[in-house]
Amino acid sequence: MRNATYVKMALNMLLHSKLRSWLTIIGIVIGVGAVVGIISLGDAMEAQVQSRLADMDLTKITITPGYSGAQSRMPGPGGPGGGGSSSTDAELTDDDVDALQGIDGVLYIDTQISGSEEVDYAGETATLSITGVDPQVWQYMNTLEVGSGRLLEPADKNVAVIGSSIATEIFDQEIGVNQVITVNGKSVRVVGVLEEEGGSEDRKIYMPLDAAVNLIEDAEEDVFDSIVVKVESEDLVDPTIEEIEERLMVSRQIHQEKDRDFSLSSSLSMAESVTEMTSSMTLFLGAIAAVSLLVGAVGIANTMFTSVLEKTKEIGTMKAIGAKNRDILMIFVVNSAMVGFVGGVFGVMLGGFVSTLFPYLGVTLMRGGSGAGTGLSPDLMAFGLGLAVLIGVLSGAVPAYRASKLKPVDALRYE
Amino acid sequence: MTLSEAIETLKTTLDPRKFLQSLERAADFYSESDSEQDSDSGDDSGNGPSDSSSGSQSGDSFKGSGAAVKTAALSNGTTPLIKLTDVWKIYQMGEVEFAALKGIDLEIYEGEFVVVLGPSGSGKSTLMNLLGCLDLPSRGAVFLQDRDISELDESELARIRGQMIGFIFQSFNLIPTLGTLENVTLPLEFQEMDPGKARRRAEYLLDIVGLSDKKKNLPSQLSGGQRQRVAIARSLAVNPPVILADEPTGNLDSKTGNYILEFLEKLHEQEGKTIIIVTHDLELVKYATRVVYIRDGEIEKIEHAEKHAEKHAEKHAEKNEMEE
Numbered sequence: 001m002r003n004a005t006y007v008k009m010a011l012n013m014l015l016h017s018k019l020r021s022w023l024t025i026i027g028i029v030i031g032v033g034a035v036v037g038i039i040s041l042g043d044a045m046e047a048q049v050q051s052r053l054a055d056m057d058l059t060k061i062t063i064t065p066g067y068s069g070a071q072s073r074m075p076g077p078g079g080p081g082g083g084g085s086s087s088t089d090a091e092l093t094d095d096d097v098d099a100l101q102g103i104d105g106v107l108y109i110d111t112q113i114s115g116s117e118e119v120d121y122a123g124e125t126a127t128l129s130i131t132g133v134d135p136q137v138w139q140y141m142n143t144l145e146v147g148s149g150r151l152l153e154p155a156d157k158n159v160a161v162i163g164s165s166i167a168t169e170i171f172d173q174e175i176g177v178n179q180v181i182t183v184n185g186k187s188v189r190v191v192g193v194l195e196e197e198g199g200s201e202d203r204k205i206y207m208p209l210d211a212a213v214n215l216i217e218d219a220e221e222d223v224f225d226s227i228v229v230k231v232e233s234e235d236l237v238d239p240t241i242e243e244i245e246e247r248l249m250v251s252r253q254i255h256q257e258k259d260r261d262f263s264l265s266s267s268l269s270m271a272e273s274v275t276e277m278t279s280s281m282t283l284f285l286g287a288i289a290a291v292s293l294l295v296g297a298v299g300i301a302n303t304m305f306t307s308v309l310e311k312t313k314e315i316g317t318m319k320a321i322g323a324k325n326r327d328i329l330m331i332f333v334v335n336s337a338m339v340g341f342v343g344g345v346f347g348v349m350l351g352g353f354v355s356t357l358f359p360y361l362g363v364t365l366m367r368g369g370s371g372a373g374t375g376l377s378p379d380l381m382a383f384g385l386g387l388a389v390l391i392g393v394l395s396g397a398v399p400a401y402r403a404s405k406l407k408p409v410d411a412l413r414y415e
Numbered sequence: 416m417t418l419s420e421a422i423e424t425l426k427t428t429l430d431p432r433k434f435l436q437s438l439e440r441a442a443d444f445y446s447e448s449d450s451e452q453d454s455d456s457g458d459d460s461g462n463g464p465s466d467s468s469s470g471s472q473s474g475d476s477f478k479g480s481g482a483a484v485k486t487a488a489l490s491n492g493t494t495p496l497i498k499l500t501d502v503w504k505i506y507q508m509g510e511v512e513f514a515a516l517k518g519i520d521l522e523i524y525e526g527e528f529v530v531v532l533g534p535s536g537s538g539k540s541t542l543m544n545l546l547g548c549l550d551l552p553s554r555g556a557v558f559l560q561d562r563d564i565s566e567l568d569e570s571e572l573a574r575i576r577g578q579m580i581g582f583i584f585q586s587f588n589l590i591p592t593l594g595t596l597e598n599v600t601l602p603l604e605f606q607e608m609d610p611g612k613a614r615r616r617a618e619y620l621l622d623i624v625g626l627s628d629k630k631k632n633l634p635s636q637l638s639g640g641q642r643q644r645v646a647i648a649r650s651l652a653v654n655p656p657v658i659l660a661d662e663p664t665g666n667l668d669s670k671t672g673n674y675i676l677e678f679l680e681k682l683h684e685q686e687g688k689t690i691i692i693v694t695h696d697l698e699l700v701k702y703a704t705r706v707v708y709i710r711d712g713e714i715e716k717i718e719h720a721e722k723h724a725e726k727h728a729e730k731h732a733e734k735n736e737m738e739e
Binding site for chain 1: 544547549550569570573574576577578582584588589590591592593597601602604605606607610649650653
């Protein structure tokens with residue numbers, strides 16, 4: 001029997017199959033749809049992370065006061081979110097900055113403070129995060145893009161660079177360059193508006209350190225919430241971290257690990273952990289989706305067994321008129337593969353549809369989503385179809401084998 | 416002689432033109448075939464499986480088959496087509512063993528019309544399964560063309576069934592999801608015949624059984640008689656030397672049943688096909704050249720329908736003379 005005939009016979013069986021078979025197909029549709037959808041989500045997240053990493057400066061090391069024992073802290077790329085979380089009242093001071101001078105490969109050292117303060121503009125008030133940075137080096141250390149105006153310069157005093165959503169969203173009236181906002185009762189002139197970055201970065205105000213100290217409550221001269229060190233290249237990040245650690249231990253007169261009162265984090269290690277987290281989450285969700293696929297496979301196997309039982313007499317007839325065991329096996333396997341294929345086609349369509357919904361579902365992991373490429377890639381479609389066919393073949397193999405091994409005389413007698 | 420050689424030899428004994436002549440008349444019986452039939456059939460005769468043999472060859476071999484009918488009827492000489500020697504079939508029913516067949520000896524020769532007659536439970540169905548290579552004996556041996564079928568593996572048995580035996584079942588056993596034409600084509604597809612040829616052959620056979628206007632119909636859309644005619648067309652698809660029918664008229668009214676039997680008789684008379692019918696219906700005896708009475712798994716008696724057989728043999732002889 002030729003392959004074309006197998007296909008013809010299997011297709012005939014499929015077209016005449018009962019509602020039961022179509023219900024079985026739904027199992028595969030959902031399974032494939034879920035797997036394809038989740039892989040697509042994972043791909044999209046990874047693409048987002050990758051594109052962010054490409055933008056991100058991976059050569060920065062951030063020092064923060066306090067030590068929580070493990071590298072669990074994940075400050076944003078521009079600076080840490082808050083102060084130390086340990087019980088000791090550790091502070092970072094000028095002394096620490098001095099201790100860091102002269103390390104090989106360090107390009108810049110920026111000192112930062114941060115706080116949340118009330119900002120007034122055009123009669124409205126909002127509480128916003130303010131970061132005081134060293135205007136001497138800050139403009140060389142960050143990867144932020146200016147939308148309009150400029151970044152902070154060494155001579156700047158009471159001026160600010162603001163995130164894009166502060167400029168456009170938070171206040172009814174848009175804030176432009178050279179507008180004046182009021183922070184804690186003091187006037188600050190906006191000199192630059194940043195490009196949209198996505199996430200919390202868009203809701204930050206950057207100011208020169210000296211001016212920020214005056215504006216932010218609790219802030220003191222020469223006491224910093226974080227010190228950011230920029231090194232020459234990514235390769236230098238790890239050795240520099242060790243060097244900084246040693247120097248600070250010495251300068252802060254800490255002799256034992258348990259007395260340590262500062263933390264180091266690098267954007268590189270953060271990037272790594274984010275990537276790792278993304279992929280492990282995709283894997284986890286994929287595993288859950290795979291379970292539904294497994295259930296679908298069992299459904300196909302079940303239907304195939306029933307179908308073989310139902311067609312016992314036909315199998316006997318076909319054997320009587322010259323069908324070999326192999327012919328019967330192939331007809332049923334091809335039929336099962338077709339069930340898988342049809343399920344795969346609809347599953348891929350479902351997966352494609354679901355993945356277009358991600359931006360609306362507010363999958364915030366993608367940091368604002370920006371609607372980037374959520375369509376299915378051709379590779380993923382082929383994968384989904386291939387997977388469905390494979391599952392069809394695998395789950396149909398045993399029933400088909402049983403069908404092929406039926407003795408013609410027994411099969412003919414079956415009612 | 417290898418098995419495939421044997422099959423080839425048997426096939427070349429059939430003259431497609433003869434087949435046509437005889438069966439066109441059968442088609443007329445239903446007058447469903449239209450005027451195109453002649454030209455159709457003319458084309459199709461060349462597409463039969465035996466079209467490799469030249470006209471003169473088939474003419475000669477047809478004579479041979481006529482002689483075979485004669486010798487077969489007299490049950491002497493030549494090798495039997497199917498030979499059963501001391502065949503037992505024992506079923507294990509729980510603790511008890513049940514012998515459905517108890518030492519059957521039977522020889523069936525080419526060109527015979529054998530009716531195996533027995534009440535239900537006599538073991539006649541079991542016998543049919545063995546004759547049709549659907550089952551293997553528990554003890555004893557079944558020889559097909561001098562070859563023990565117990566020694567053949569599954570795919571060889573399937574090939575023998577597919578090429579040498581045309582099955583007709585009581586309940587027709589058409590594939591319900593396939594159309595009439597596809598049902599008839601199916602055996603040819605198992606033999607991997609060229610699809611175009613297979614189709615033409617199937618169309619031709621449907622024409623012969625008078626169903627050329629029902630090619631697309633599913634079996635469920637046909638009457639019992641029509642279904643059995645499709646089944647006959649299917650059994651003839653590969654042009655097998657043996658037609659094995661299990662109660663072919665069991666589910667049909669007597670008029671339709673008679674048509675089916677007359678059709679089979681024509682196949683026997685004019686094609687020299689070996690016909691084996693398994694039944695409990697005494698009526699069928701009149702078509703037989705030999706009747707095998709079976710009861711309780713044993714052959715009670717074998718009766719030669721001498722007159723009938725001779726009549727057939729003579730008919731063949733006359734025909735051959737006329738041709739010459």
